[in-house]
Amino acid sequence: MRKLRGMLSAVLGAAVVANALTFAVAQDKPYAGVVIDVLTFTGPQIAEPLQRRAPDFAELTGATINVVTVPFGDLYQTILTDQATGTNSYEAFVFAPQWMVDYIVPGYLEDLTDYVANDPDLQWDDVAQFFREFSSTYQGRIFTIPLDGDFHMVYFRSDVLEAAGLQPPTTWDEYLAVAEAVHGTDMNGDGEPDFGSCIAKARGEQGYWWIHSIASPFLQTQGTSQGVFFDTETFDPLVNNAGFIRALEIYKATTAFGPPNELNIGVGDTRSLFSAGRCALTLDWGDIGPLSVDPEISVVKDKVGAVITPGSTEVLDRATGELVACDDMTCPFAINGVNHAPFAAFGGWSGGVSAAADPLVKEAAYAFFSYMAQPAQANVDVTIGRTGFNPYRLSQFGDLTPWIEGGFSEAGAREYLGAIEASLASPNFVLDLRIPQNQRYQQVVLDEVLSRFLAGELTAEEAAEEIFMRWNELSDDIGRQAQFEAYLGTIGAQ
């Protein structure tokens, strides 16, 4: 009911704004007759807000928006195939900015820098710095408009931790300790023992992202431009070192406190387990927040807390490959002696415009994404649990009202947003891998090796060694120097 009201008010609000704007631009609709096919994945998360707001946008500008969807797992390849073969069936895409390099290098995506510069309504400065300067740009040019803020956080059951007299974890060792302490207790009152930690470790899903959430605080200490994937001097993969191996061990250790089929569950399963009150801790994107207050699926409303992903008191010395203790030199951004490095896995759904479209269509497509990202629309959409949109604008943290209307308690909203703000404010944010063909590095090699490691086929050292070897082979194959330059370009290193 609350959710319905939230959505209703969102629609009404949008309509009011739309009417006001229509009045402002009078009867002159700049894009009358323009049709834009927007490609994204099937499901309500992204398609729903796009479809919901399309009529208002049409009213405003005359452009018709067709939202076209393919299954999530095939979106990357569909965009690539469509553009590479010159089919060009779509004018705009909503996708993960992680993939953008593969579309930018062959020239599929329109450079949006000038559009953004001439668009005061977008309120670009209100977008959190990380999304503005890293997520949406490549080599200093803007190619995507963020619609969603994606990065990992740790969620915990405040009631369970309180009953056990535990504090939310600030390091991964504490995470393991908390998971162990509460594992096997009944957390939802059904008499069944529940689980200390639920992490979606299935192959072919999101499994390969968690490892860098765990490894990042060991690997990156000097800010976003240091990066966690490759050495910035030799371009060797940053995997066969004490930090990454430690992270592998932690990752595997969490399995002992998870559900029995943890190796075969995706985030959808962990989210439903967590909402059903069966997990004390989980590592996830921002989605858990709004989901936990959705009465249709959640029994843990107001019992959920969130914190920035745990950090580490020991960090990698890249010169020696060994771990050293945190101090002012080694961890300049440490909080209470703990180095945090929140990981912007996936990067947040963003809109990009096909370079092959007609100029007027490109303009209209940009205008649509700008419209979606403007605070009047975006600040409502991020509070709706049904959408997959998570906060990415500073103004989304200021006003709690839409969150409370969305079903949060005031304390709950403050805590959820606090964790996001703490992450976003971190100068040590970690950017996802964005070099050309990154899917082959992560989705193929990393995913497979991690899965074999979790299944016990490989030791941590063997896994690290194999990732090292195969990533190097891929780089050599694709062109090591070009890949190296692309890597430095994406993380903004010199």
Place this chain on the structure above:
Amino acid sequence: MMKRFFATSSPFAPSPAWRIFSYALLIFWAVVVLFPLYWLVITSFKLPIDVSQGPKYLPFVDFQPSLHAWEYILFDQGVTVTRPYTNTIVVGIWSALVSLVIGSLASYGLTRFTYRPKPALVGVFLALAIGALAAVIAGVPPLVAVAAAIVLFFLIAQTIGRRFKGTLTNNDIAFWLISQRMLPPVAVVIPIYLVYQQLGLLNTHAALVITYTTINLPLVIWFMRDYFASIPFELEESAFIDGASRYQVFYRIILPLSTPGLIATFLIVLVFSWNEYILALFLTGADTQTMPMLVVAQNATRGPQWWNISVLVVLMIAPITIMALFLERYIAKGILVGAVKG
């Protein structure tokens, strides 16, 4: 009427004990088949929370059934669901019909004529095909390359072709056609995609109809060849004596006699194209997506939407099952494999 062995009237009627044993096994397997389907149906009436909070078996007793998933799929989704549904029906029926027609023609040909293609000529053909392909890759316009290859082939066939020794038989041709089912879809899908793109067929129903026709052809030929072979020649001979042409005989005598076979084969190939996923994934666009893709798409970043998946699968099974119910008696008599040895 078909006669069956182990009939009650025969001297070896099943004893009561054997009868009970048979029923026990049959019922066991029926439960194995039906229980997952029951689960599918009740899941379509569950709220997400009824799924995530452990197993619930009986509507109204364990949980309050809800129409939310049905409403979501049938009303809220609108064209997102109706379009793939229509596509599935159109593509399924057309491809089943076309493969039935083409496959029946080939099956009839293979049972009534003697073909003697020469392997050497086949080799020449393949060499020319590779040559044409290389030429296209090298930049020769596709039409020119193909035309040149065809002309060359006929020149060779008509001149030195007659000297080649050794021939293939009808069985070799049939095996070659049937063995096309060996191709892993991933192996051929990229070239097929490019060909369709060149022909402007991407995102049309025709693309899927043609592809499914090809992959179903082997099954049609396998079934219909045996069926036609079981029809005695005498029937045709009398028609020929009356002055009928080949085509008239095929259309007026063979096809009517084969109705059960045609219906059974139609149903089986319809099921294959109705349910196909991998090729559809590659070859469809926004307007031509089929239902299996929609089913898979329900597993996105929120995890599998079991209730929606169940509704969609029920919607997919329903028409096929109803057809199967009506056509079941044809299936029983329509499959005559083994009338021919091999």
Place this chain on the structure above:
Amino acid sequence: MLVNAQDPSKAKALPAPQPTLLMRLQADNVARMVFLLPSVLLVLFLAVFPLLASLYLSVSRIQLVRGGFNIEFIGLRNFERLLSGSEQRRFLGRFTEFNLEHWLVLGAVVLVMVLMLINYVRSPRFKWAGIPVRLVAIAFGAAITYLLLGTLTGRGLPGTLVVTMIFVFAGVTLQYLLGLGLAMLLTQELPGKRFFRIVFLLPMMITPVGIAFLFRMMTDTLQGPLAPLWALAGLRNFSWVETAEGARLAVVIGDTWQWTPFMFIILLAALEGVSRETIEAALVDGANRAQLFFHIILPEILPVSMTLILIRIIESFKIIDMPQVLTRGGPGTATEPVSLHAYNIWRAGDWGGSAALSYLLLIVVTFVALVFMNSVRRRVLEWV
């Protein structure tokens, strides 16, 4: 009419052209082409040409560049990587150290094949042209034996190729036996047989991805319908998908559930084609149930069974939907068949590698099918 048509003695072999009238009709050259050509052209256009194009992709590296893509010839590098390079572990598996027993088994297999070759040389069917094909077959057979021995025993771990073979072997065997059993039961005159016949057909009607999702629910030991049974058995913290064997078993069970109907319906048709007179004659001679089955019924349905098994073997080698949804190929690579492997690397943009992998799969399927056709099937039919 149909009863007549089914008399197997009338259609023992493919009809040879009969004299007189039919000979005259052989002349209608146009008609014979009209009947056959559409199929041949369609298959050439959509199977043979794409296959050739794929062969080209498999020796190339495709780079996306401005304005299209760049195809660079890289020789056999994609194949080399799969067979001996960095993808070897995933495709072929991890090999165990060979000890004496391994070598003995391998030697025995090779010896049997060589003896078969000698047997062939001494047989009246012998032709010199048949030798190279058989030598290739022996090499291939030895390689597959080596692969199976190395990855399935000791410290070995199967790669996607062997996993596919496990699925094919286990799945087809189970499906055939179950299908045959059910078909035998339903050839009896039992009230309600039409009901069972329809019910048994149902799984075939469901889209494979739907079945895969259904079995994901069935095998879920936490929220699935069988959860109480697991709890009762004290397996609360057991999960199918935690171990390689369990995950493979789950995939095979799902696959069997789906494809048993196909075996069932065709074997039922074959069994009903067995003439009643033959059976009654055998019974008059005093045959018991087992003799009836092994001496009368089995020989009658073996030819169909051979084709049916061949078709299912071919189909099973392409298995992808079930493991993709049910286990996503995990844990590790325990349930990843070659098709899924190819699909996964295709999806990440490696078209050349994917084409090479598909080609290797095609070679293995062709080999297995040919051996089945020319060796197993021929012997079985001769025995009949």
